[in-house]
Amino acid sequence: MTEAVYTRNIAVGSGPAKVAIPITVVTPDELTKLLPTIQEANPDIVEWRVDFLEKWQDDATLVEISSSIRQAFPETPIIATYRTKEEGGEQTIRPADYERILKRLAELPVDMVDVEINREACIVEEAVKAIHQLDKIVIASFHDFNNTPSTEQLENTFNKMQSAKADVLKVAVMPHTTEDVLQLMSFSQQAARKSPEPIVTMAMGQLGSVTRVANHITHSAITFACLTKEQASAPGQIEINNLRSIQHTLEGDS
Numbered sequence: 001m002t003e004a005v006y007t008r009n010i011a012v013g014s015g016p017a018k019v020a021i022p023i024t025v026v027t028p029d030e031l032t033k034l035l036p037t038i039q040e041a042n043p044d045i046v047e048w049r050v051d052f053l054e055k056w057q058d059d060a061t062l063v064e065i066s067s068s069i070r071q072a073f074p075e076t077p078i079i080a081t082y083r084t085k086e087e088g089g090e091q092t093i094r095p096a097d098y099e100r101i102l103k104r105l106a107e108l109p110v111d112m113v114d115v116e117i118n119r120e121a122c123i124v125e126e127a128v129k130a131i132h133q134l135d136k137i138v139i140a141s142f143h144d145f146n147n148t149p150s151t152e153q154l155e156n157t158f159n160k161m162q163s164a165k166a167d168v169l170k171v172a173v174m175p176h177t178t179e180d181v182l183q184l185m186s187f188s189q190q191a192a193r194k195s196p197e198p199i200v201t202m203a204m205g206q207l208g209s210v211t212r213v214a215n216h217i218t219h220s221a222i223t224f225a226c227l228t229k230e231q232a233s234a235p236g237q238i239e240i241n242n243l244r245s246i247q248h249t250l251e252g253d254s
Contacts, residue, residue: 002219003196005167007111007137008077010044012168013198016247017215017223018044020079021240024052028064035072037227041240045222047079047114050105051089056082057097059104066108079139080105081114087143095120102127112137112168117161124164132165139200140166148173148180148203151187158191158199168221170200175208185211185218192219205236212238213246 004014012018021043025031038046048069055061069078082101083089093101098119103126106113113131115124117140124140131138140161149157154171161169169191175181181203188201188211198221203211212223225240238246 001196002192002198002221005137005198009075010077012077012137013221017220019240019243019247020045020047020222020224021227022047022049022081022224022237023069024049025065026052026054028061028068031065031068034227035068039072041227043076043225043240045077045079046073047081047224048110049090050080050082050101051084051091051093056091056101062104062108066105066110070109077112078110079112079114080108080110081141083114083143084116084119087116087118087141088145095123099123099127103130106131106134106136110136112139114139114141114170115164115166116140117142117157117164117166128164128166137167138165139168139170140164141170141172143172145174145204148175148184151183151190154184154187155191158195162195162197166197168198168200169195170222172202172204173208174205175203178207181208181211184208185214188218188220198222203236207236209236209238212236213243213250215247216250 002013004011010018050056085092113136115127115138128138142157158169184203191199200222201218201220215223224237225243226237
């Protein structure tokens with residue numbers, strides 16, 4: 001039985017899937033221009049994609065941007081994510097630097113920090129410990145931009161995340177057939193029944209876009225939308241207004 005994770009004004013893992021919008025700005029000036037539009041979209045969660053930043057290694061930039069996002073969204077949960085190149089991100093980063101940036105992000109005014117579960121075990125362990133010591137939520141993540149792993153592989157991945165003491169378990173895969181999509185959805189249903197932690201699942205690309213709206217079937221606790229197709233942080237993301245309209249239609253009577 002899933003136990004919701006509470007942060008700010010929402011319960012992740014309870015009720016309909018929470019809609020997150022990734023912020024993929026390159027500079028603080030770009031953020032200033034974009035924030036009003038994101039505020040108007042009123043997402044349930046904001047995901048700050050740190051790997052998109054031009055100067056992600058500059059601490060003053062990290063402080064400025066995190067403070068600006070928090071000021072714009074005082075009651076909205078913020079996920080800080082540094083997605084590595086290996087899992088579809090913008091940057092190649094050394095292991096020691098990855099651990100360092102996760103620990104630093106946890107010190108900033110964010111609520112959740114994404115930790116890639118396939119990084120070195122000692123890095124994952126140290127990062128999770130540091131994030132929890134600051135009373136922040138750990139989202140353990142796994143992304144396969146090439147294939148859809150077998151159900152057994154996905155189960156092993158979730159087990160690995162649970163062993164690492166993650167609070168939320170997230171997998172994103174790339175389907176090549178409708179069978180891949182159905183496999184991911186079936187796995188998600190089973191995992192949601194077994195896991196005490198909220199799960200987040202999606203099949204990427206156009207083929208997998210159904211998994212971003214069928215959360216009442218998959219029991220995925222968070223779905224990632226975009227403001228515009230140009231600002232999507234992963235293939236297959238749906239514009240937030242369209243996604244919410246579909247959610248309302250599918251879940252309105254549930």
